[in-house]
Amino acid sequence: MTPAPDPAGRPALGLFQPASALYGSVMDQIRIALAQINPHQGQILANADRIRAARARAAMEGAHLLVTPEFSIAGYPPEDLVLKPAFVADCVKAIEALAAETADGGPGLVVGGPWRDGESLHNALYVLDGGRIIARRAKHELPNYGVFDDKRTFVPGPAPGPVAFRGVRLGLMICEDWWFPHVSETLAESGAEILIAINGSPFEVNKPYDRVDLAVARVVETGLPFVFLNQVCGQDELVFDGGSFGLNADRSLAFRLPLFEEAVATTDWTRRNAGWICAPSAIPPQMPPLEQTWRAMMLGLADYVNKNRFPGVVLGLSGGIDSAITAACAVDALGPDRVRAVMMPSPYTSAESLEDAAACAGLLGIAYDSIGIGPAMAAFGAMLAPVFEGRQADTTEENIQSRARGLTLMALSNKFGDMLLTTGNKSEMSVGYATLYGDMCGGYSVLKDLYKTRVFALSRWRNEVFPEGARGPRGPVMPLRVIEKPPSAELKPGQTDQDSLPPYDILDSILEGLVERERDVDGLVAEGHDRATVVRVWKMLDRAEYKRRQAPPGVKLGTRAFGRDRRYPLTNGYTGLIA
């Protein structure tokens, strides 16, 4: 069969011909396609179809091999799904079907999935070629920290040896395997010629570029070129950013795939005396941290809403910055037609808030309703008056306002099917500055891992920058006043956040020390913080664990997100004050 024309204008490398017919027993050129795809967790057949489509494209481009990410048949992390034998069997069946299809003489395949070997269940990769499974390799290093629980469900495999694929010895690894030197070194010592790591590596700000630095270390240690392939998707609280790349043995970056977008790319490799060299391609510029953050929030929300089949989202739009930036992110992720905002004024809502909320909705082009909560406040006041007789008004009455709003929004969600977005940011969720079953109502949060000082910075940024792939307005998304006015919950007259909390720059700096860096009181005092403020914030942080445990999931953006990343006891007597 004649090789298909190459859209990129490169010479055809002999599609559908056995490598030996072209190159004798050893190939001196190989075209490797990389599928940076978005699997849908658990949709095994649909994921197999995604892999099929990528392979068809790779075949068109004359590739010999198509590589797909870690656990690509199901999506990573599969969590306890793999404890169900039927799930494992279905994954293996789908991989066997893909293997049979490689009898067509087209590209071979590397697919990630489970492998039951006797009593042991592995997180594995399968190499498929010529109509069969030609090799399997089990993940050797199982991550068991932060958001990772691989050891809970998988058994580690032995350090892998290279796989001979059409005469090329590939050093195939699975994610955590390449984060330490020894697996790459073992592969190099046993004759691997190109290192290829398939990944489910979740996003943190700047991690796309930190990975390249780490990969350089593997290249220096082994003297081999290195390929990193990642999935690109939102999976509950995690976002996988893609950002696949290749390094030549001289440490130069040969190619880099886009961040936060699917891509199938072909890479051309030539064997020289000194080893394999990948033909370089144009490298996209580095994405600034605020844009990385925004794109991660967009992808996390879009995949959560779309994969869970919601028609759209609804949220309370107060005229404050948290709901404004949440609405803007939802519009960028889903488009204005799928976002619905509701202003729910009380007697304490200012004229500015009414104006600002309406202005935000106008800038974003979203449906906007106003539903006053005065009648609900009056009704609850009357209902509770007999039992509350003789008691002063306090946060109880404030929380009723918040809960009246939560109840109203949940009614809209129930009636129209849209998922409720909750708007709490990381500073508020750290110190419990939110109402259970009130403003904490909701199915998902885009600000959950974003400190308030970052909320301000991101809002200014989005007012000036139109991010790639956004479905929202090219211009500003909120009036400047929303960013500049003092934050207020408006649950009583004249209230501002700073009545109850330290200024946000101080609060965030202390929280960053306590949460992201696990510093203690003395450590933060040594860094220049006021002791009494640190102790107060520590207490608020500890006390609010029960609220966070009941909070909706949200996008992990930084090094230590509340949820599966940071797990503290609810019942906790440790105060950090033991001298």
Ligand SMILES: Nc1ncnc2c1ncn2[C@@H]1O[C@H](COP(=O)(O)OP(=O)(O)OC[C@H]2O[C@@H]([n+]3cccc(C(=O)O)c3)[C@H](O)[C@@H]2O)[C@@H](O)[C@H]1O
């Ligand atoms: N350890 C524990 N384990 C399980 N549950 C625990 C608990 N400790 C208290 N609780 C429960 O939690 C209740 C207290 O929590 P909760 O009812 O939320 O009420 P609470 O935390 O007392 O008040 C809400 C706070 O959020 C602030 N805020 C800020 C910004 C916006 C909004 C808003 O709503 O829009 C609110 C508001 O100003 C107020 O300070 C207790 O009455 C008790 O039922």
Ligand SMILES: Nc1ncnc2c1ncn2[C@@H]1O[C@H](COP(=O)(O)OP(=O)(O)OP(=O)(O)O)[C@@H](O)[C@H]1O
């Ligand atoms: N008047 C209101 N109308 C609609 N929703 C409201 C109203 N007041 C509060 N909410 C909802 O409750 C959430 C919590 O209020 P909160 O005051 O913490 O946030 P914000 O008003 O968006 O921002 P800021 O913290 O800057 O005031 C809001 O984001 C919004 O979703």
Ligand SMILES: NC(=O)CC[C@H](N)C(=O)O
């Ligand atoms: N899936 C994995 O093994 C991921 C672990 C790896 N250290 C990462 O964060 O990318």
